[in-house]
Amino acid sequence: MTNSGKPRRPDVTAAEIIGGPEALDVGLSSYDARWAEDYLRHRRRILDALAAADVDVEHIGSTSVPGLAAKPIVDLVVSVADITAEEDYLDGLLAAGYELRVREPxxxxxxxxxxxxxxxxxxxxxxxxxxxxxxxxxxxTNADDRALYESVKRDLISRRWDDMNDYSDAKSDVIRAIKARARAARP
Structure with a gap:
């Protein structure tokens, strides 16, 4: 059972990428304060679309870090009560003008x-x-790791990527190392 009392359904078992792989065709941009404004606008759009659902919305990714160069793509994360209850969130997001790109476990x-x-x-x-x-x-909060991460991203973005996911995967080692330092720095 979920928090809403509905029976939990099985989740999807494989990744479905609607439209298939896409080449990375954007570069890095210097930090732009408008990204925070874009986040707030989309946060409101999501909360309005999902007014009947209990959701949390956060700004994530490089555009959420002042001073960090980023691909000009604003990332948000939405937490829902039950990922398998797509009718509680996906229909509203699609009606608000978003398009489904990935469905995976x-x-x-x-x-x-x-x-x-x-x-x-x-x-x-x-x-x-x-x-x-x-x-x-x-x-x-950590200028050294922010500079390291930007350096790695600049190196990787200079290469050709036929699949944007491959670019993301290539950042995994530095992200793991930075998160390990973040955990170690916690009180």
Whole structure:
């Protein structure tokens, strides 16, 4: 049973990427304060679309870190009560103009048609949400790791990527190292 008392359904068992792989065709931009404004605008849009649902919305990713260069794609994470109850959130997000891009176990991704906003949906309590916030909060306060991460991103973005996911995967080692330092720095 879920928090809402509805029986829990099985989640999807495989990743479905609607539209297939996409080449990385954007570069890095210097930090832009408008990204925070975009986040707030989309947060309101999501909360309005999901007014009947109990959701949490956070700004994540590089655009959420002042001073960090980023691909000009604003990432948000939405925590929902039950990821399998898509009728509670996905229908509202689609009606608000977002398009489904990824459906995989424990995670859904919708984005704007312009592909400049990605909305990651997870079930409340999913460790991935904690990990996003851990990285964001550490990069906001640690200039050395922020500079390291930007350096790695600049090196990687200079290469050709036929699949944007491959670029993201190539950052995994530095992200793991930064998150390990973030955990170690906690009181």
């Amino acid at each position: 424990g995670h859904r991704l919708v984005r704007t048609p312009a592909r400049d906003v990605h909305v990651h949906v997870y079930e409340r309590g999913n460790a991935a949400v904690h990990e996003y916030l851990l990285l964001r909060d550490h990069l906001r």
